[in-house]
Amino acid sequence: MLTAYDYPTAKILDEAGVDCLLVGDSLGMVVLGYENTTRVTVADILHHTKAVTRAAKRAFVVADMPYLSYHVSKEDAVRNAGLLIQEGLADAVKMEGGTAIFSTIQHIINANIPVVGHLGLLPQSVLREGGYFIKGKAEKEIKKMKEEALKLQEMGVIALTLESMIAEVAQEITESLDIPVIGIGAGKHTDGQVLVYHDIIGYYHGYIPQFVKQYANVAEIAEKAAKQYVEDVKNGVFPSEEHIFTNKKK
Ligand code: KIV
DSSP states (O other), X not given: OEEOOSXXXXXXXXXXXXSEEEEOTTHHHHTSOOSSGGGOOHHHHHXXXXXXXXXXXXXXXXXXXXXXXXXSOHHHHHHHHHHXXXXXXXXXXXXXXXXXXXXXXXXXXXXXXXXXXXXXXXXXXXXXHTSOOOBSOSHHHHHHHHHHHHHHHHHTOXXXXXXXBOHHHHHHHHHXXXXXXXXXXXXXXXXXXXXXXXXXXXOOOSOOOTTOXXXXXXXXXXXXXXXXXXXXXXXXXXXXXXXXXXXXXO
16 A cells, blocks of 8 residues: 555556555645644545546555544534545545544444544644654553454454554554554554655655655656756757747758
8 A cells, every 4th residue: 555645646556556545644744745634624635535536447545534524523524534435436534543433433334434444653643642652662552552453343444554553563453353454664564564655755855754665766856857957948958949839841
């Protein structure tokens, strides 16, 4: 699984064999320039989900439910999830959290909307928690996450994301479940992996977590191309004959 937020990227990833595309609310940070994900709206996710689903021919598309889209009321949550499915054409929605949102998740599943759970580090809780902290260090927290994972499976979530978690804890949770578990910074023993696309191609200038492997440096290539373009225009190298419409016979 990789994140995707636009048509060309989704097309490339779909054709490259990525099984699942996540229209994550990381959109807010890597594309929209916000400091964290709490500014992202349903309208933002819907807009980008439409672009991704237009391109995805084989990949399963999951749309993130953004901050406050499932916290105000259950009715509101079903309506927002429904928008991402009905208008965005997503295959499933993802929601961050455990016990506190069980009844809302159940309500959405009861409306026949497939839900992916998300435990461990919950980026939408950054303001309350005061930062991003690795999960699975304290016994009480481990016990709670294990119980929540089992409960989510029992409720009918189709898959579970585990974020920034001690690898052994993620492994134990994975082994205790039948549904697919997809990790991000959760070691190598989850069933699948997810990363933010802009992080792996080197197209984001913000903080890059230790668990990210960078496979390219697209920012460097893009900057080089832009600088060359500026130079070519200033020096009259561009446009050259082949880029010009003319009535002159060749
Ligand atoms: O928004 C996102 O990119 C995510 C991943 C971190 C799993 O939720």
